[in-house]
Amino acid sequence: MKELRYINKFFKKYRWKLLIGVIITIIARVFSLVMPEYVQYSVDAIESYLLNNTQDLDAVKATLLKNILIIIGSAALSALFTFLMRQTIINVSRYIEFDMKNEVFDQYEKLSLGFYKKNRTGDLMNRISEDVGKVRMYGGPALMYSIQTLTLFACVIPLMFYTAPKLALYTLIPLPFLSVLIYRISRIIHVRSTKVQEFLSELSTFTQETFSGVSVIKAYGIEGRINGEWNTLANKGKDTSMSLAKVNAWFFPLMILLIGISNLFVIYIGGIQYINGEIATTGVILKFIIYVNMLTWPVATVGWVTSIVQMAEASQKRINEFLQEEPEISNPETPAVDIEGHIEFRNVSFTYDDTNITALKNVSFSVDPGETLAVIGKTGAGKSTILELVARLYDPTQGDILIDGHPIQEVNLDTLRESIGTVPQDAFLFSDTIGNNIRFGKADASEQEVVEAAKMAAVHNNIAEFTKGYNTVLGERGITLSGGQKQRVSIARALIKNPKIYLFDDCLSAVDTETEEEILGNLKRVANSVTTIIVSHRISSAKNADKILVLDNGEIKQQGTHAQLISEDGYYKELYLSQLSEKENF
The missing domain is CATH 1.20.1560.10 (ABC transporter type 1, transmembrane domain)
Structure with missing residues (x-):
């Protein structure tokens, strides 16, 4: 016994x-x-x-x-x-x-x-x-x-x-x-x-x-x-x-x-x-x-x-x-302090334990509060891993991640995550009303705040067409909604939180370019002092960013602004010309 x-x-x-x-x-x-x-x-x-x-x-x-x-x-x-x-x-x-x-x-x-x-x-x-x-x-x-x-x-x-x-x-x-x-x-x-x-x-x-x-x-x-x-x-x-x-x-x-x-x-x-x-x-x-x-x-x-x-x-x-299982990520006994949003990677490498795949190799960059960083790359390049490391879902295998100049392992975990509004690649919605799914980002949000967040995410008109509006109960994992609608509800959930750091993981892939531009424009207005990292396969999502990183096989191959990257040969220019041609043909 x-x-x-x-x-x-x-x-x-x-x-x-x-x-x-x-x-x-x-x-x-x-x-x-x-x-x-x-x-x-x-x-x-x-x-x-x-x-x-x-x-x-x-x-x-x-x-x-x-x-x-x-x-x-x-x-x-x-x-x-x-x-x-x-x-x-x-x-x-x-x-x-x-x-x-x-x-x-x-x-x-x-x-x-x-x-x-x-x-x-x-x-x-x-x-x-x-x-x-x-x-x-x-x-x-x-x-x-x-x-x-x-x-x-x-x-x-x-x-x-x-x-x-x-x-x-x-x-x-x-x-x-x-x-x-x-x-x-x-x-x-x-x-x-x-x-x-x-x-x-x-x-x-x-x-x-x-x-x-x-x-x-x-x-x-x-x-x-x-x-x-x-x-x-x-x-x-x-x-x-x-x-x-x-x-x-x-x-x-x-x-x-x-x-x-x-x-x-x-x-x-x-x-x-x-x-x-x-x-x-x-x-x-x-x-x-x-x-x-x-x-x-x-x-x-x-x-x-x-x-x-x-x-x-x-x-x-x-x-x-x-x-008896010990969490790999432990919350340090440090006091909660306000997060400003400065993020810095110093020679960060990361390997997943379960697959032994090295997702990042010696990656270095920094983002200041109010700046937007876009990360572009092929599937499996390590883009999503950067977001997971920023949210401290994992700790780096090598190198250092600094939040406001402090090693991320020394930052109060609760404070860090409360300061982040994230939209994952696979939008997850709970079997609850649409309004409550948006309130997941802010439990005490008023009806007006929920509606404003939905408008900024360009999903309010879709919700208004439902018989019960924001009181519409979603099926498990949000299967009542289309892929684009789920992504935009997830974006509204992040926006209503009004955090210091936004992490968007290819969350506009299921919406058309016009809706994408509307959402990015709304985001630009509300995120003047917020650090934003956008992972995307679309140049349209990245072109207005202050900094752009091009990842390939876990390594930074190119970095700069949109104007700088399209002026030099490389993956970014090839992707830009390819998507531009597709848009013109369409």
Whole structure:
């Protein structure tokens, strides 16, 4: 259970509620022990009347009525405290589940971009839902039934030995065999539970990718193939789950068998002792049968609890793998200061860990507040990597990046990112209203601010045509909108933030040249004192920039203004003439 030690801090946090729950559990079990005692008294009274006729019938009836009322009253009190027990211990398990999910989600937010490239979304979702749910069962039902079982064993077994030591010894003979079986089976359950949880992650990944890419699946007409893959995966899941279920299925039959053997011992050995006069009344035998059957459920739950613990152990191990993951990008303990927007790269090189591709090689440049830098280059030249490094989604492999003259690793990460308005190449919109998607850049923005941002991004007229306007709810990832509309909503989201640094990653590729010029003109008006970096394949997006970098294979091949670059031979001039010719032909 070493992996489950992690949640001991939650037990400590809710220790007083748990302590109350334990006390209530003990009280509930103690009240349940009243019944066997008074059943014996009742049987003894009847036996005494029938055999010895020492009491009159009315006295026996009065004794039986009193015993019945005591049994009913103790059962009612036991039920009440059992209810209170569930309201304490089970509620604590829900608090633990809540805390754990928040902790895992918080860790997910801290982890670097590289982590998400190495791990699948479905697996991440499964660990925060299914795995945490399994751990909750350990912190609630498993704990509750364990306390119940220990309390009953601690009370019932001494009472059995006190009443009839020899009979108690024979009755408890099956228990050591039960312990060995539980140990052997629980080890198998642990291995198979791990496989089940791993499969659930694989299943979540497959379904998440299928739902996200359903438009591609339909466009290629491969529903049948995907359905076949799903059937294969489902059969694999069935086999994995059945493998675990077959082992779990051994628990309860074995428990019942061993309890049944204990009952046989009680009847046989108890009967012999009664005949030999070692036991005074048959009420003792009935009392023992009730004791044994009282232990049936607790003993049976030993197997169930063991299964829960093994599954929780497997799940917590998977959770711990992510919780122990150290973010590649850490936030320095430096005070938050205002960002002015001066950016400088000094001999920066960067290699992606997951692909081992060197995206940048010895890149140096600087951008002052109010300036616009355009980065031009072929696909894979390293353009987007520059933006990722500025936002500190990665740290450079070599060289230095300075923000306002300070190494970027020493700049408060929260302040840095709050000062950046970014529009990624693949515009991502949430399944929410268009207005709220724009407000993502500024949570407290007014309706007027949202409309103004949409106008600057040249998307207001499109939104106004929708039936519900800015209250139109988008599909997942914004699939309700066209590619150009998604890009412009993303631009509006960045503009409404009014940051110190704009990062535009080829975000005008899906709009026409007229709309592009309108957006760039609006951007120029609002970004007089803002640092802007534009990555593009279009000369039209770069020509008005103060500085232009031409990247090729991660290296700066050309740099200068538009006028300077079209006057010299090179990639920029070739691209300019090519796009100019296309525009004229169009």
